């Protein structure tokens with residue numbers, strides 16, 4: 001096997017976290033950094049760069065496109081989109097941009113043992129990464145990632161916010177440092193003024209493409225991590241050619257895996273780090289018996305309810321999913337347990353096949369469970385790195401029934417909002433689930449067959465206290481049981497964020513680089 005490159009740091013995956021880590025580490029001209037990305041570059045691809053085209057990327061050649069295992073209580077037709085292009089999912093997502101509520105981060109530290117990740121240590125990193133159009137000291141104004149408010153130009157969306165107010169959900173400005181438990185508005189998005197997404201690639205990598213100590217190798221897929229006899233991670237074995245030949249990329253200091261919540265546990269397991277019994281099933285000898293790898297898969301399950309529009313819907317949009325509504329289903333919560341997105345597009349991808357009505361001129365609300373309790377797994381299908389791993393989110397399997405209870409409440413809350421006077425000029429017939437679906441049981445049955453995801457898988461290689469055997473990473477993101485190997489991406493989250501996670505994943509990349517630079 002040929003060693004084709006040698007770097008101090010090798011980052012595996014040029015996505016939301018990986019691009020940030022590589023950019024920050026290579027600020028030091030004394031170190032060399034190699035960034036490996038399985039997909040192609042984004043620099044010349046309008047379909048990737050123009051934010052309002054993001055839905056074209058689902059199930060396209062830029063999507064790893066993971067089917068899910070047969071679900072006991074969920075929609076087995078669902079697919080998990082995962083971008084395969086520089087910038088990762090930040091290059092094909094809808095760029096809804098949120099700081100995590102401080103309670104989420106404080107819980108990571110206090111409940112899950114992720115010392116140093118509380119809001120007092122991490123809010124400064126959100127500030128560092130952003131260039132927010134909002135004024136004030138709370139925000140950063142010279143970071144790489146541009147955040148802006150979606151202009152409130154969609155008249156149906158404006159009416160919806162009026163209806164929210166009539167239903168007791170006030171307009172609020174997001175990302176101002178106060179946790180929004182009950183409130184709605186047009187989102188902030190990470191987008192530049194000219195409509196280009198401010199993905200991690202656009203934000204962190206495009207400005208430094210000619211940096212001499214940073215080498216970006218696209219179309220380069222990692223298949224295994226190499227270790228020496230002292231369990232130091234010394235290299236990444238990759239395939240970057242049409243003949244399937246393996247090349248070796250040496251890491252003189254560290255390897256940082258940032259391949260996302262599905263591919264990171266896959267690569268760890270292919271490298272012998274994972275649950276021993278499962279590895280044995282596919283013929284891999286365990287280097288580290290780490291039972292938490294591929295476990296604890298969390299997500300935001302999402303339902304949909306849609307109405308025919310009485311007036312023509314918008315024909316252009318910032319990104320078609322422009323409004324967020326937070327509304328708690330019970331009193332006394334410190335964070336909302338229910339969120340909804342508003343879509344100004346037909347969204348029948350899971351309802352049409354089930355026989356529900358559809359319309360070209362419609363809008364929808366998509367309630368999601370912000371802290372779903374069901375947990376799934378990512379497992380190897382075989383020891384072949386080319387085989388898609390088995391993704392089993394086990395939606396709606398939590399024994400208390402919390403997730404379905406919140407989802408049913410979400411459908412009812414959506415109906416309550418749309419029934420307000422302010423929506424009377426817009427809301428026509430309810431297309432799905434429709435007026436015949438009324439009882440909790442009927443709504444739950446509908447959800448089970450038609451739900452989607454907000455595409456936020458997390459937690460499959462989570463960080464936690466050094467002595468917690470179910471957390472494969474320590475709070476410095478180091479993989480327990482080996483040396484010179486870290487993970488940073490959504491898989492490292494101890495628990496899902498209440499809100500859309502992408503900006504938090506970038507923040508994690510910032511913190512990882514900071515810890516490495518500080519010798520932690």
Ligand SMILES: Cc1cc2nc3c(=O)[nH]c(=O)nc-3n(C[C@H](O)[C@H](O)[C@H](O)COP(=O)(O)OP(=O)(O)OC[C@H]3O[C@@H](n4cnc5c(N)ncnc54)[C@H](O)[C@@H]3O)c2cc1C
Pocket residue numbers: 012013014015016017018036037038039081082083084085086087088089090092093094095096097098220221222223258259260261263264267454455456457488489490491499500501502503505
């Ligand atoms: C369709 C969609 C819409 C979304 N919308 C939003 C939104 O509006 N707002 C929000 O906050 N969040 C959104 N998300 C979620 C958010 O984008 C992700 O949580 C986040 O990008 C995850 O970052 P990551 O670094 O963990 O992984 P990624 O950004 O996916 O990066 C992983 C990278 O590693 C590469 N890779 C994988 N395996 C290998 C390998 N073996 N070798 C080399 N490279 C490899 C991948 O190709 C990819 O580029 C959305 C996600 C999707 C899929």
